[in-house]
Every structure is written in structure tokens, then in C-alpha cells.
Amino acid sequence: MNSKSRLHIPHPPARPGEKPDFSYLQISPAGVVARPDVNAHARDIESLAYDMVRVLDDDHSAIGPWHPHLDPQDLQVALRHIMLTRIFDDRMLRNQRQGKTTFYMKSTGEEAVSIAQCMALEPGDMCFPSYRNQGLYVARGRSLVDLMCQCLSNTRDMCKGRQMPIMYHWREGRIFSISGNLTTQVPQAVGWAMAAAIKGEDDIAATWVGDGSTAEPDFHHALTFASVYQAPVLINVVNNQWAISTFQAFAGGERRPFAARGLGYGIPGIRVDGNDFLAVYGVTRWAAERARKGYGPTLVEHVTYRASGHSTSDDPSRYRPKEEWDDWPLGDPLERLKQHLIALGEWSEDRHETLNEELEKHVMDCWKEAMSYGTLTDGPKLDPDEMFEDVFAEMPEHLKKQRAHLKKLRS
Amino acid sequence: MNSKSRLHIPHPPARPGEKPDFSYLQISPAGVVARPDVNAHARDIESLAYDMVRVLDDDHSAIGPWHPHLDPQDLQVALRHIMLTRIFDDRMLRNQRQGKTTFYMKSTGEEAVSIAQCMALEPGDMCFPSYRNQGLYVARGRSLVDLMCQCLSNTRDMCKGRQMPIMYHWREGRIFSISGNLTTQVPQAVGWAMAAAIKGEDDIAATWVGDGSTAEPDFHHALTFASVYQAPVLINVVNNQWAISTFQAFAGGERRPFAARGLGYGIPGIRVDGNDFLAVYGVTRWAAERARKGYGPTLVEHVTYRASGHSTSDDPSRYRPKEEWDDWPLGDPLERLKQHLIALGEWSEDRHETLNEELEKHVMDCWKEAMSYGTLTDGPKLDPDEMFEDVFAEMPEHLKKQRAHLKKLRS
Amino acid sequence: MANMNMIQALNSAMDIMLARDPAVVIMGEDVGYFGGVFRCTDGLQRKYGEHRVLDSPISEGGIMATAIGMGVNGLRPVAEIQFADYIYPAFDQIVSELARLRYRSAGDFWAPVTVRTPCGGGIRGGQTHSQSPEGIFTHVCGVKVVMPSNPYDAKGLLISAIEDDDPVIFFEPKRIYNGPFDGDANKPAVPWTTHPKGDVPEGYYTVPIGKSDIVSAGTDVTILTYGTMVHVAEAAAQRGNIDAEIIDIRTMIPLDVDTITSSVKKTGRCVIVHEATRFSGFGAELTATVQEECFWHLEAPIQRVTGWDTPYPHAFEWEYFPGQERVVEALELVMEPA
Amino acid sequence: MANMNMIQALNSAMDIMLARDPAVVIMGEDVGYFGGVFRCTDGLQRKYGEHRVLDSPISEGGIMATAIGMGVNGLRPVAEIQFADYIYPAFDQIVSELARLRYRSAGDFWAPVTVRTPCGGGIRGGQTHSQSPEGIFTHVCGVKVVMPSNPYDAKGLLISAIEDDDPVIFFEPKRIYNGPFDGDANKPAVPWTTHPKGDVPEGYYTVPIGKSDIVSAGTDVTILTYGTMVHVAEAAAQRGNIDAEIIDIRTMIPLDVDTITSSVKKTGRCVIVHEATRFSGFGAELTATVQEECFWHLEAPIQRVTGWDTPYPHAFEWEYFPGQERVVEALELVMEPA
């Protein structure tokens, strides 16, 4: 029945062995997209969903109305966060490859999204991340040791051994628990924001979801409820072009940008160069202010590229050309911010090298400390009694019985 | 915490005791909306989602590019279908009020949608209706006796007593089984259309969903899969302004029309005057041809009004002004088609009166025949053994045992 | 003390909790201005405002997800799912999120959401307005599951549920909203005024989650049941002239194993009655628990009286519904000498 | 006869059915070009084209809904849910639609969809890659529920499932994709080549749905189990030196009650073993069925060995997993003289 089939099947631009081709990407020049007032009516700013907000130009200057005009010190902090995130990811990947942890997921290539957004948000704003937002933890200053202990499921694991590596959470830091089920956090963020509005509090919620994950129903729930109640929330689609082995077109990204998904509900969309720290920062400030002032939700699409494999269980060379990352037209967010700082005269290759070494050492030190709290094979271990806690606020009889049973078996 | 709350709560324009107010409705004059080629690119025809396609003007003439130029005989058939649907609904409501059936749902005020679309589709096209599309059965010529027998759960009930009244289906007539769960049929229609495309067949699928029901996740599934695979399907949102007691704004209709919901996925949307038989017919021909020729799905929003209560379990006077239906600016689809035919010189009040009486009598005759096959209280009854059939294609042991158990109990 | 039907009792519970705790919010389809299709939230929006009692989009998954987000942000949402038959679109948010949030975050995050939903048959609702899906939720770790059988318990348990820091799935047997129903559809409807459990204090009180209720003491056989079937079981025991100890389970998770096993150890016989379909229904767990704990006391196989293993059929409602006759049959079977 | 692991056996079943029946289509996340995250569909898109083997959006509900639509239009979809933990977003379409379509339309419409999904733990997958939700589906009327324990059965049952006109939920215990696993995580992994059921015919054959398999005959006690736990039970019986009759349930709906009850009537003792959590798990139904049918033959209470009633904990995998030790304990308990 194949020959007659009229079903359309999306294709990525290139498969392994073929030349990467990013001609499908619509890219605006830096500085050209207008920045409307934060109270602009959604229907008057629809073009933002189709253009691409960019601040850093090819000469590493920052231009145009979305330029957030940050102090060089802030930019240096940002660069440090991005570098640290990348080094952390690299180290954790190596640890997994060496059998020290069971699993890992890198954010390489898309670090600017988490770092810029987190820096642009207020500390009271609540983050509902996906699994590729480790940058939030770095930007909000969580100790890497804590993250590593989680990945090791050791005695200091914040999840008490209950979750796979990288499924962090941080109540005090206002970062929500990561779920293995895709997209569930997005309408939860909307609910959180609705509660803030009900209580008359100023905090807003921000949430992140991958391009592929927008196909899940919770994305629709989030847009509907955010639109109906005008919840103070930022919904970020991190379009890194791939969802495991499927190209973003399989989530419907072939025809219109993900930023346009909310327009039909009256939610403004902004498409931004996700590898441009300044553009992401500027857009986030705009959307956060809009939400905080009561003008409702914004959907931001970050155009970026998943430079690494999906996870340590994945082998991307099976489904895409190895060279794609080198050819990615929006470059490397780390490199671009670095060159901008150098262009500003606020950074140098030497300082970069020094910082790099410092961070490498810091990460290694953290890792050593983390390992001292236990590893998969050695050192102190969590008490299996923990397994029965927190199913309920108070342990009911049947779980007490099961806990006692296990104790008996182990004794 | 109320005083500070910034949560937006949508409101209908008027509540019981207040004056109806439809100023929120954007209405285009008849004839002004351009009709693009059926292969137009979705992004070039986005305005169709915001305008309103209308053919019948205030003088009852048919004008503009969407005018389908049907023969007067066809229009007379259409009028007959609409009248028959309305009379059928009225009779069935009365039957329920008299305790002859347990439940009923009318389509009064929105009959043109089902009738016009069904007439514009080909007989091989597959319909996935909601519960308010009885007009499809009328237009495809199902005997009313069969529908009534279903509502009576009698010995001729097509559902063999398994479903509540109005949950019809018709395999030969290519109308899918109605589900009590909202919106489930919409992505199923997309799957059906995908199968048609896979098999290289020309048939398309059409499906209907209420404004309120678009909030369900299956609406998102339908749009995503229809967009990704460019399925030959027509997705119809019947925006009759109400979803039981909630105004359409509670599904996010406050800011942008439902027709615009697909634009962000690259699915063209058309907003049409749902009470204008000719406009609905014209739009359906366009969308059906587009789908059939391989240009993909279309989302059509029919702007109409639910003139009756939600169902016989509902009392709309609790939540909306009684006079809304009289003030509805798009009028009554039956009246408008009738006046158009009169203006064409192809109809008269006398012929109308005669036809009306004929149809009333026909419906009464059907009802009498239907009752002869059993009622809730009298006459032949379905065999309760039927209850155990069709759970599986072949009855497994445990159900045979349960059937025998019941038989024993009843003997 | 006032006389209330179950709808009024539930309404009163929510009214009291909205007044006592500013964190309590109600949300659901048609629950606001309209007061709910069964009128359980009647008048609450008028009294507490649109920001405490929210009409929601028709999206059970969205209701559940946003309720979780609200719960995480310090509110105590009471979400209504209009019919238990429509809870499935919310299933992922309940099972993967609501039930496991506290666990996966090691106690750092939780959402004290109460999910109210009318369940059960006997109202000519057919396959999509009659289901009893409670058994499915009893296999989910991290939620409590409750079903009252009368106005007094309904109010007390709902207040407990709202105050509970764990998620509670609160099933309301809609057939007995307006009066107890003993399974005989031909008898005139009885209002709650005639039933002692229709007497309900107007103020605050709780009925504890995790405790069953011995509805009538007896020595011959233990009947384990809940919801509408409590009343059917009572009528059947009378009709069969059997001195049954009838236990209203009330809370499926956590289950009050002690009350159940003490009774069965005493009577040596056990019949389990529920409306839900038989295969893998909650009766299976009750049977398993009883046979594990009371095996040496059992004098006959435990019998289950349940709905047949088919979808709920509209026209055969009374052939499907596990009525008095079937309960009597099981009681007689279990009383037979070996 | 070839030697296949379970992945190859499943792949072969789909390969054969794609070739035999043009109506068969495969769909799911990453199943097409990539061949599936577990490689079960490897090579099939290359062989049968992109219109027979479809990569899908990441939307389990959408996959299920469109598969139903395709089924109604004459195709025979085999839908993969990447992990059973992610089946819940498809729950409404399965329960309310797929399972009930034939019933509600009195046989006029149906959708012969097979839902393949990897389940179970033992792979360090934590709470979202280790679940065993089969029990939930056994309470749904209108679907068949299958779980094989070896490559031979996997292929034969999957072919039967695809050919079946009823919907089949086909659970694949992923821990034994590559080799049988007896519960001892410290032993080196064993490949299927060493197991007789790793011998799999290359061509078409079926294993019937609705029939259990007596994996080893015995006289002391009946062990009812399925999936990975079949191998754990075998090892435990050996270790405990108990002459157990081990029954691989294979098909939960329809359940092969005769094989089960004949065995228990013979042995008089019964232990039920599954990975899923205990409370209201499928073991409850097995217990209930056995005690109803075999009460007078039972010489000890039926024992359940199951996962604890918690979400699946990542770090405590082997304390959680109901391993040999716990099965031996139950066997000894059940063998104790009264």
C-alpha cells in the first residue's frame, strides 16, 4: 500500500553520512526585532513569534532594543556559570562512562537558556524545570556537591535514593522536583502561578519544556489554563532540534515555530536565539515584567541545539550527522558570550584559561567530596528504611509492616 | 486573600436577569472574505481564522466568493433536513419530559453545521461526531425510527441497550460511535484519516467538537498529529458559546477565535457563520477538497448558539439570560435558509407550513413505530444476555460463567 | 444538628473549610457560578468569591495539574471531577505526579489536593456516568482513597480529606446523594431524613481517614462493603435473615485491617460487596488480605458480589447492579455447611 | 530454529506480521528510523518503509487515539509506549475508548490495536522506568493483558496479539530482554543462548492468548507468576529445595483459571509472585480466584511476594525487588505444617 500513500512524513535535513543542512532555520539579524511595551496586546505583537530576537551580532557587539545592558561583572558571572555548567556536565559524563554513576544527561550547547533566564528572574520566582536545566542550579548557587550526591544516590542525596541521577529539586532555591514524565511540570507551573495571583503575591513561575515534549497533552493544559486565568507564568520551549532520535518536525515544528503555539489562545510568543545570552536575558526580563505586572503569560521559544547525546543511554551518531554541532549556525553560547566580553575589553583568553582551570579543579574537588559521602559501590550507604518514608506524610500500618519485614530479612 | 488577587476570571456578557450582550462577537459582513485556492499555504491565509465567512446577507441573498451555488432543489433538501432535525429534537425532548426516555440532547440553533457539512462531504467520508450532531444522521438518511429505538433502548436498539440515549453510531453510513467522554473522537478521526492516506484512499475524515471540549488534551493530540502527518481531516469546532454553564471564554475563547488554534501548528483555520447554511457548505467544500487533494487538515470554527439547554438534565435559566437566543446576532439557521429560498422564489410560507406538518406527522409516525419495538416500561425487551456480548470478539470463560450466573438468578 | 442529604453535607464541609482556612480553594467544571451539576458547591462562589471557587476549563488533566501547582504553592485545592468516568484524562497527573511528589522529593514538595468525584451506577447513566473506578486508585502508592456511605461520614471525611497533607481521592456514590438506596429500584425513593446518618452537625467535625465503621454488629458472617452497597448489604442481611456484621470500609487506603480481621476471625465467614467490576476490583485485595490474615478462622470461601465484568450497560442496569438478591445468594452460599 | 533474545524475537514477530498483512503498521516514539530505544523495531522501517513503521510525536495519548482511528479504518496498529511508566497519558483512550468501542457500538466498530510496552525493574531506572502497572489494566473490561517471560513466548504471543481482533496490552519485562534473570544482581548476566526458550523458530507460529504455561511440574506448592519473576521463582524453588509447580500466567486477561486451579487443587498450597506493588496488584485477583475455587484444598494461606507498596526506589532496587530470598521465605511459610 506504500506506493499510493499520501501520508506526509517529516524528515530531518540530514542523516548520518550526509552534510548538515540548517537552511530550514529562519534567522533574523541581530538587533532588528522591535521590543514592544510589556503591556502590549498579544495580537499586536504576533510577529515576535516568527522573527528571532538576537542581541549579539557577528562582530560580538550587543545591539538593538532587547540589549539588557548588564554590567560587565554580571556578564563575567554569567560566563562563569556557563563554563561551570559545561565542566560539570563533562565531568559527570566521564564519571558515568567510568561506571561511577548509572546515568547522566548533559545540557551542552544550551546552557545560556537556563543561566540567562535564572539570572533574569527574581529569587522568589519559582522554576519548574525539565531534566536539561542544570544551569538553574548553578545560577542559583546550589553546591555542586549536592547535585553530585544526588547522582550518586549517596548518604547526602537530597532525594534519599529515590530518584535516578539528575532528578534534582531544591525547595529553598525555589526549583521544583524533576519528573521523569515529560511535560507534567508545565501546567503545574501554571497552577503555581495561579496560586501566586490568588494570594496576591508578586512571584511568578517559569517552566521549561523540550521541543519534542510539546506534543504531550500537558502542554495544551498549560496554554489553556494560562490563557484563561492570565496566570503570571513564563513557558519556555527549549527547541534544541532533537527529541532523542526524532527531529523537532515530529512535534509539529516543521510549519510554524513553537513560539506561535500560544497565539491562538492569545498568549504572546517570542522566538529567541537561545545561544545568545543577552537576547535570552532581555526576553526573559520582558516576559517576567509582563507577568509580574499582571499582563499575563508569555511563551518563549529558545532556538538552540542539543550538542550532546540525549543521555548516556543514547548514541546520536545513529540518527544524525556528527558534524551538526560544528555547523550549527547560532554557534556556541559559551564562545559567543566570551567573545563579547573580550570585545568589550572585559575578558581575555588568559583570564578564560585561568578561570577554566579553577573551575575544573573546583568540580574535581566537589566530586571528591561527594564521593566521600558514598558511591554506588563503596562508602556509607543510605538506610533502606528510607524507602518506606514519604510515601505519605505519616507512615500507615501496612508500610510499617513492610518495613519491618525488610528489616527482618536483612538482619 | 481575595482583595489582592490578580487572577483573571472570564465572565459571560450577561447573567440571568441581565440584558443579553453579544458585542464581543466579531462579525464580518456577508461576501467580503476572500476565498483562497485550496492549495494556499497555511501561513498566507491566517486572516481566515479571524474574519467570519458569511454568504447570506441581511436581504437573504447569497453573495461573495464562498457562495457554493447549489441548485434550489438541494437547498430545499437542506431546509427539509434542518426542519426534520428540529422537529425530531422537539419531539424527543417532549418524549423525555413525559418520561418516555431517560435523557435527550437537542441541537436546536446549530442544525446547519451538521446538515451543511454532511451534504458537502462525500458519502465515503467518515464522520466522527460529538453528541450534538444528529443532523448527520438526518442528512445521511438514517431512519428516525432507528435513532428513536436507540433512545428507547428497545429491541431494535443499534447499541443493544448498552448506551445512553443519543449515543448513536452507523457503520454503513460512516458515522462513528459517540462516546460520552468528550473530545476522544477528534484524534481518532485524525488516525482514521492517516490510515486513509497510508492506504492511498481518497476518503477523508471529519470530526466535531464543542468549544468547551477543546480544552481536553485530545484536541491537542489531534492538532499535533494532523499537522505532523498532514492528515486529510476536517476538524470542526462548534462554538455555540456555552459548555453546560460555562461561557466559551473558559476554554480560552476570550482572546482569539478557536479557528486560530491550529495556526501555530501550521493548520489553516476558517471562522464561519455557523448559522449560514451556504457559508458552512462553501467552507466545507473548500476544506474537503484541500484535504482530498493532499494539502492537509483544516480547522473550522462554526460560530453558533446553543439555543436549548445543555441536555434534559440542565436548566440554562440558572446561568444565562433566557432572551439570549432571541438576541443572537447570527439568527436562526432554519429561518435564514427558508428566507433565502423564498427570496429566490423557490419556497413559500405555504409550502413551508405544509412541509412542516408533513414532517411533524412523519416524526410522530416514526415514534409510534419505534415504541412498537419496546419502551422503557412496556413491550418486548432486550435479552439481558446481550450485556455480556461484545466485550470481546469472542466471549471468554469468565463472562460465560457470569452470564450463566445471571441466567440462573433470573430463572 | 441539622438534617442533610449527602449533597448538603459535602457542601457544608467545603463551606466550613473555605471559612476556616484561606488556603482552601475549590475548582472544577461548572462548580462556580452554577454550583456544580450535582449542586455540591451551590452558593460557595457567591459566598467566597470567584478566586476561591473557580470554574475551570473542561480539562480534567489541567485541573489536576494546576491543582498540584497550587498545592505546591501553599493552597489546599479541592478539585471536582464531574464524573469519576472522566477522571482518566487526569490519570497521569494523579499517578505520576500527585501520588509521588512527596516521595520523589524526599518530603520537600507535596500537594495536599483533595479530588472529589461522583461515582457508581443506578442512575441510568450508562457506561460513561456510572463507573466505580476506585479499585484502580487503590493500586497507586501515595494517594488515600475514601468513599463515604452517608451524609454524616461524607462531611466528616471530606473535612479530614481537605485537612490531610496527603492527596485524597474522594469518591461520592451519587446514587445515594439524595437518600439511602437499598438496591430495590421499584421502591419509592427514600430521603436521608429517615436515616440516622442524615443527622449532621452544622459545624466542624471530622471522621478519621483510615478507620472503617461497623454498621451493624453480627456473629454469622462479616460483610465488607462501602458506598451505596452498604445499604444494599443491610437490606440483604435482613431479607436473608442473617446476623451479619456489616463493615463500611470507608477508607480503602489506608485500610483498617484490624477492624476487618477482628470481625472475620469472630464470624469465620466473609462476603465482599461492591458495585465495581469483579476482576481485579478492590474486592480482590480485600479477599487477599482476609485470607492471609484469617485463613485459619475461615469456614467457607470468601465470596465476592460485584458488578459483572462488562462496561456498565444502560438498559440492563438492574440486571447488572449487584442487588439484594445476589448478596443474599452469597450470604447463603457462605453459610452453607461444608 | 534460531537463537534469539527477546528483542530479536519481538522484532521477528513484527517483521513477519508486516510481511504477511499489509494492514499491520507500527508506530511509536523513536521506533522508526532509530529502531526503538530498546531496538525492538530495528530495521523494520528500512524494510517496510516510513508509511508502515512510523515515528510519532511524543504523545502517548495521541499515539493511542490515532491507532484507534487507524484500527477503525481497517489497519492493525502495533503501538509502542516507550516505557510502561509513560502509558498513563494514554489511559483515557485505552480505558474509555479502545476497551469499550466494540461494546458500546454493539460490535459495529472495533480497533484491533496491540500496545507493546516495556515494563518492570531491575535496570536502575528509578520510579519512572521500572513500573509494573499491569494490575491496573486487568481491572479494565475489554482489553486482553499479556506478559511473556521468554523469547519463544514473546514472539508467539506477539503474533497472536497482532492477529487478535481485540485490543491487547502487551507488557515486555525489559530486565529479561537480553537474558533470563534469576533475581541475583551480583551474578554475571546470562544470555538467552543458554536457555531452551531462546530457541525460536524463524518463521510464523503463535502462542495462544488465554493459556498459562506450566514451566515446571511439582507437587509441593503452586507458584503463580509471570514475566521476570518466572525465573526468580525457578531459582528460589531450587534454592529452597522445594518441589514447586511453577505456572507462568502469560495471559492475565483472559485468565487460564483451569490450569491454575487444577494445580492448586493438586498441591494444596500457593505462592503468588510479581514485581508490582502488593496492594490491589494482580496477585490480589489471583489470590481471590484461587481461594474461591480451591478453598477446600488449601492447606495454608496463599502467600503473595511482591514489590513493596512504595514508588520504585532507584537506590534500593535490590531491597525492593522481590528476589529469591523473599520467594524462599514465602515457600517455607506456606509449607509449614499448620
Ligand SMILES: Cc1ncc(C[n+]2csc(CCOP(=O)(O)OP(=O)(O)O)c2C)c(N)n1
Ligand atoms: C511521558 C513520557 N514519554 C516518553 C518519555 C521518554 N523520553 C524521555 S526524554 C524524551 C525526548 C524529549 O525530547 P525534548 O522534549 O525535545 O527534550 P530534549 O531531550 O531535547 O531536551 C523522551 C521521548 C518520557 N520520559 N515521558
Ligand SMILES: Cc1ncc(C[n+]2csc(CCOP(=O)(O)OP(=O)(O)O)c2C)c(N)n1
Ligand atoms: C471527559 C469529560 N469531561 C466532562 C464531561 C461532562 N460534560 C459533558 S458535555 C460537557 C460540556 C461540553 O461543552 P461543549 O464542548 O461546548 O459542547 P456543547 O455541549 O456546547 O455542544 C461536559 C463538561 C464529559 N462528558 N467528558
Ligand SMILES: [Mg+2]
Ligand atoms: Mg529537544
Ligand SMILES: [Mg+2]
Ligand atoms: Mg459549547
